[in-house]
Structures are given as structure tokens and as C-alpha cells.
Amino acid sequence: MAVAAYEQLRPTVVRAAPTHLEVADVSLTYESRRGRVPALDRLSFDVAQGAFVSVLGPSGCGKSTLLKLASGLLRPMAGRIRLAGEPVTAPRRDVGIVFQQPTLLPWKTVLENVLVPIRAMGRDASAGRERALELLRLVKLEPFAANYPHELSGGMQQRVGIARGLIHDPALLLMDEPFAALDAMTRETMMDELQRIWMSTGKSVLFITHSIPEAVYLSDRILVLSPRPGRLLHSVDVDLPRPRTIETMADPRFVALASRLRQAFVAMAEPA
């Protein structure tokens, strides 16, 4: 059975694995002319090597900020961020990122957009081409390789961004609501593809989402953040067997977990 095969492939070492990403006591306040906006408040958590960790939280609670910190685009004002034991001071080549917006270059074709990290890092683009086409097949966009972004729908553009985040085979993948712009059907296929890629490559993933079922379906652990400034409210382990499928969504444990998380959100929305 597929599940048993998976258990053999990836036993419970997930939790015993060494820390890949360490976020310790991290705070960040945006300073602008109109004042100070505290975005994250003493946030701490770890992502173990090969783990899939999701972040759930209300809009504006600092999720994208967290991703920028983890990628080295922003530096924390307090606390520290380490990747494989080293402090993150600048973006690293072993990290892939999928932004909340597609952020494609309008003057490059879909294929060239997927190759952007390869070219930016000065790697061999001819070898990257094969892989880029393979990733485009994966996100169901191979026929559009020669098109320009403005000829694609928002959801299609977002999928180009997903392929781009994977092109250089990063050890840590940071994803900011990558499936938010997709229709329900595509979203489900993408969830399965992501699970498959993750299971077969052993990447660590930090995955931001607004969708509770998506988080439960994909994650080993779910972090729930408070409204702005984001603090860690809950950390929930998900030990449903892998690979998860449509049937998993009907599993009583899945349903119970999703409804617990929903209640946590409802409690958050109520004034204290």
C-alpha cells in the first residue's frame, strides 16, 4: 500500500531531524513616515530538516514579513534567524521562494521567467531548460512556455512563479499563499503535486496559507499566528498518514483538526 511504502521511506525521523530553519524571538517593526507598524512580536519556531510547516494567520498579521525575514530580504530588529546553523544575513542560493504575487518579468517569456534564478545565479541555463520544461509540465503550463505573462490568467501566472521557485532545486522552499489565486480544481492538483515533490525530494517547506484545509492536508505542523503584530498562538502537529488524498479530507481526525483550527480563528476574531 502506498501509505505503508511512504512510512518506510520517511519514518518518524521528521521530528528527530536536525533543525533546518530556526526562528528565535524574532520581532520586526516597519518604520514609515506615517508611523511605526509592529508586524511580528517575539516569534519563535523551528522547521526541522525535511519538514512541512504551515503558517496560518489573519490578514496583515505579518506572514509575508516572516517569509521575507526567512529569505534574508529583511533583517529582524530583534531575535535571530538561522539556516542550517548559519545566521541568515542575505538571500541564499539553497532557498527557493514563491511570492504572494506572481512578480513575473513582463518582458520575458514564461520559460525565461522560470529560468530567472538559474541565470541570476550564473548557472548553466541549457541544463536548466530541460528542468524548466519539466516543471512547466508539472504546473500544467508546458504549452505556454513561449508566451508572455500578460497572455496568462492570474492563476496561470502564479503557477509560473511556483515553477520558478523550484527551478534551482532549493533545500528550503518558502511559499506565500501560492495557491490563493487558483480555482478549486487546480488548487487540489497543485496540492497533490506539492506533496509529491516534497515527499520525493526531502525539501523543507515553510508554507503560508489562509486555507485551513490546505494547511491540514499538507503540513506536519501548523503554526497559528495572532492578529498584528504576529505572535505564535498555537503550534499544532498533524500526524495523519502520508500521502494524503481526497479520502484523507473525510478522515474524522482531519475533520476534527480542521474544526479545532477554525475555532481558534473564531476565538481570535472575538474582542478580548
Place this chain on the structure above:
Amino acid sequence: MMEPRHALDVVKAVVPPLATGVVIVAVWAWATRPGGLDAFVLPSPMAVLRALYQGWIGGTLLPHALATGKAALGGLVIGALAGLASGALIVLIRPLEYLMMPLVTALQSVPKIALAPLIISYFGFGLESKVFTVALLCFFPLFVAAATGMRAVDPRLLDMYRAFSASPLHILLHARLPAAAPYVFGALQIAVVLALIGCVVSEFVASTEGLGFIIKSGSGELDIAGMFAAILSLSAMGVAAGLLVKEAQRRIVFWS
């Protein structure tokens, strides 16, 4: 076959300016009718047409138009490239901006045309003076456009490139330069006109060839129709160059 919509667009683009042209020429012909305005003030359309015919078919205007075109194009290319490179440089190296900007602003407020006689006293009566004057005029719009355009790039694209460890030079070439392209073409449109102005003024001051020279000597010889022919040729060159830039923009900046 042309699409009906397309055909309509062509009609819309061609007919109104044509009508305006016909009206202008009609008023012009009426004003210069026998017994009307003196030919030394305004020659008749026929006289100008004759001068144009003699100039272009007879070959008297052609070498002068070529001389003006060559100097204008040479100066435009040099000035535009220098402007682009300097604009890119101050975007790439921030401190340079503080060193260069006061100087550039000061120079920009000098009416460069006023320097034409000075330039001629440095570079002589030849091509060099014209090219230098034109380059000086064309430098500033391109410099400003390059610096502005390269800064106007979507900051999310810059973040994206930084997240993938791109070098500042890589970002300049692949994100900032394309983002600046619409600005650069807007500036080129202005520079084309400036190039012809700079060239003609330089020829007014001191030159033995070029359409500016023809206009100036026509004024001395009271060949008013010949002056008009040279002015019209100059306008045609300006319009043609402008259309060329527009077409290049349409092809190169296809995404906007």
C-alpha cells in the same frame, strides 16, 4: 485583405490630417495669389514645390540633407549612449548621484544652444562641432529618462531578483533597463527633434554644408522658396525619424 475595423482605423488616422493639410495649402495659395503677399515674404506653394523638386531631383539639396542627417544621427547616438550610461551609473552607484547631480542640474539649466559658437571655436568648422553640439543636447533627456526609468521598476521585482541572489549588475540589465525602456523611448522622441535643432544651429553659426547652411545662405541671397524647401525637408526628416522611433518602441517595448 484588410479587416474592416483596421481599414476604419487607417481612414481615421489619415483623413483628418490630410484635410488640415489641404486647407492650409489652399489658404497659402490664396494668400500668395498674384497680387497677394510678396514672394519675398511668402513664396507660393508652386514656387516652393519647384524648389523642392530642383533640390531633390536636381540633387542640390541631397548632399546637404545627408550632411545634416549624418551629424544629427552621429550626435544623437553618442549623446544618447552617454546619457544612458551615466543614468545607469548613478542608479548602480548611489554616491555618484550626490557627486554628479548638482553639476548635471547646473548644466541642464544652461541653454546649450548658446554654447554652439564656443564649441565651434574649439572644434572648428567641420563635422566634429555639429556632432558635439547635438550630443550635448541629446545627453540630458536620455540621462534623466534612464535614471528615472531605472528607479521606477516595480520594487517587488527587485525583491524577487535579490531573493534569487542576483548581482546588482544582473538586476540592472535584466530588470532596470527593460523597465526604463518606455522612458528612454519617450526621451528619444524629444532627442530626435533636439538633434536636428542642434545640427541646424551649428550650421547657422559656421558651416559650408547642411540644410542649416542652405537656409542661412538662402536668407543672404533672398532665395525664399529655397529656404522653404530646406525647412520642409528638415521637417520631413524630423517626422520620419520620429515615426521610426515610435515603430521601434512598438516592437521593442511590446509588453506595455
